[in-house]
């Protein structure tokens with residue numbers, strides 16, 4: 173068993189944590205509400221399955237865990253402590269009682285949030301990105317599922333650091349000609365090896381996240397990943413539509429268009445984007461974001477809440493299957509392009525499942541991680 177370590181406030185001893193119910197899961201991790209027994213604090217513990225994180229180098233994870241301790245910003249969800257238990261990496265974080273924006277949309281706002289809430293959420297997220305970029309970091313996984321909310325309307329960007337480096341440490345994407353991630357939010361230059369990418373990739377993902385919050389889902393989210401990849405590279409960037417999105421302001425539309433420019437050098441920095449009029453008029457989150465938690469007005473149709481709940485459950489299941497199908501991939505771009513060229517524009521998107529299967533089969537089982545021998549290795 174490794175030496176105990178962690179922050180002064182939260183130990184790295186798993187028996188100090190009582191795991192309660194599961195509050196969410198992603199491609200490689202399950203998140204639990206938990207009690208930190210020494211202080212009785214409620215925390216969230218993310219348990220990452222190291223066996224399912226291909227390409228992870230524990231030295232990178234350890235290095236990243238050290239970097240993470242220096243991260244200190246009110247809009248970046250910090251990790252109190254992180255350590256390895258059996259074949260899992262445990263990351264102890266503050267518990268964000270209202271979950272992610274994705275969770276909120278799936279349970280109560282299937283068609284997206286109203287503009288005032290979006291402006292506040294995005295402004296807080298952008299402050300987090302501005303901070304991370306100034307520190308020389310790229311987040312690499314900006315999306316509604318990683319923007320967490322608490323009771324007071326506080327907004328925090330999650331999944332930076334230990335768990336992010338499980339996928340994106342160093343120059344892996346460029347040097348190996350492979351990448352891992354969720355393609356809907358991925359910038360075109362990240363999809364094309366050899367191009368090189370920088371913090372502007374987060375600005376593209378931020379623009380996609382803005383569309384996700386406006387519509388309840390990311391653009392192209394119904395398509396199989398390989399199709400998303402081709403559409404992102406070949407099509408004009410997605411936008412807020414002049415006709416269909418009439419309820420949204422010109423400022424909002426303009427801000428999204430600035431982020432979703434294919435030429436990364438023409439995208440604004442987070443610092444510059446914060447000065448955009450859309451954000452100048454954003455209300456404090458404790459006003460506009462808190463409104464999202466107000467009880468929904470009673471619906472005329474008493475069956476509706478149940479239907480909504482069922483739909484949300486189905487969506488959550490399919491979303492998790494979808495994420496499991498793509499987030500954990502480590503695929504070869506040339507392989508992907510070759511297969512994507514077999515999908516025609518007018519193909520029925522339901523054919524996607526078979527495409528996914530054939531893609532996975534062609535990739536084989538690439539487990540690059542060495543599971544630790546020490547059952548509780550402290551980072």
Ligand SMILES: Nc1ncnc2c1ncn2[C@@H]1O[C@H](COP(=O)(O)OP(=O)(O)OP(=O)(O)O)[C@@H](O)[C@H]1O
Pocket residue numbers: 195196197198199200201202203216218265266267268269270271272274275313317318320330331495499
């Ligand atoms: N600190 C936290 N407090 C409250 N809920 C959380 C916390 N961290 C994560 N969650 C919930 O758990 C869900 C899953 O989180 P996780 O980071 O594993 O997945 P993800 O980021 O959505 O997917 P992936 O890791 O595949 O990119 C989140 O969407 C959120 O609803």
